């Protein structure tokens with residue numbers, strides 16, 4: 001695609017480190033919070049829910065670009081104080097939307113990440129201003145923007161000097177009225193194919209209704225999203241904006257508890273925050289069950305590859321002690337980094353290798369026997 005000089009795909013994908021939180025790495029990052037900042041108590045409650053669920057970033061709008069001029073327009077600087085205070089109390093980062101030069105000026109020193117909303121995706125003067133700062137920018141896809149237009153909008157920020165752009169798919173306008181917008185999950189894959197920038201997904205603005213958020217969030221992770229931006233309100237019925245699409249705190253926590261298994265299935269991680277609070281023998285065991293299931297599924301997948309490897313080797317060379325040593329060393333180091341007792345890896349892996357070698361030998365002997373048979377038996381040779 002022409003003109004994607006800086007946003008275009010490079011040999012390595014970009015990850016953006018924001019005070020210890022990495023967007024675009026192996027971990028899928030959860031961003032949560034209300035559409036609009038309304039009060040100090042609302043933000044404290046939201047921040048606590050986000051932190052307990054394993055979220056890393058608190059969201060909340062203080063300058064609201066609204067469809068109607070009569071809708072709540074945001075608390076401005078006062079709201080920013082509530083957002084920043086609540087985030088720092090819970091050890092979270094915070095993100096808020098800017099709509100013009102004055103709002104950028106107000107938030108820039110206080111906020112960790114700025115957001116440019118869908119309606120401003122092609123506000124080129126704002127994009128250039130966002131390029132002059134060093135803080136990361138979440139750039140939402142415009143309501144009717146093509147992926148090319150979205151990436152060119154990112155190019156504006158990058159070419160003005162800010163390398164820290166995170167793309168956010170938030171649904172596009174289609175002819176379908178059942179949802180507020182249509183979440184274009186294929187855009188995640190396409191954007192990642194065309195660009196090195198991290199891509200996150202906002203299922204809340206896409207769906208416009210809370211009943212779809214859980215499934216869309218899981219689908220977003222499966223489709224390669226590096227993070228999720230989910231609206232959650234301590235009391236959605238009272239929300240001044242986007243109540244119908246905001247999750248209740250319990251729904252947010254439950255969803256977060258379910259995301260890890262999806263992340264693992266696509267070789268990503270998700271920092272589930274189900275620690276201490278609400279833990280019972282039952283919930284802990286169900287977490288162990290989930291993890292055990294993943295372990296066995298991954299072991300089965302490993303054995304299938306081991307079987308393909310057998311086809312590449314001679315029967316008398318099936319066991320490869322050098323390779324086994326290398327694998328064991330790498331995994332012991334990894335185990336140490338992850339604070340696993342060292343004997344766990346050292347005990348488990350020799351068994352895995354032994355089973356692998358035995359099954360490879362069996363497979364090769366069977367194949368050789370089949371070939372011998374086919375040579376002597378006219379039936380087998382047909």
Ligand SMILES: O=C(O)C(=O)C[C@]1(C(=O)O)C=C[C@@H](O)C=C1
Pocket residue numbers: 306309310318319320321323324327352353356357360
């Ligand atoms: O890498 C190979 O050659 C394999 O067959 C795989 C594998 C393994 O399980 O990792 C199995 C047997 C070998 O001794 C070494 C490694």
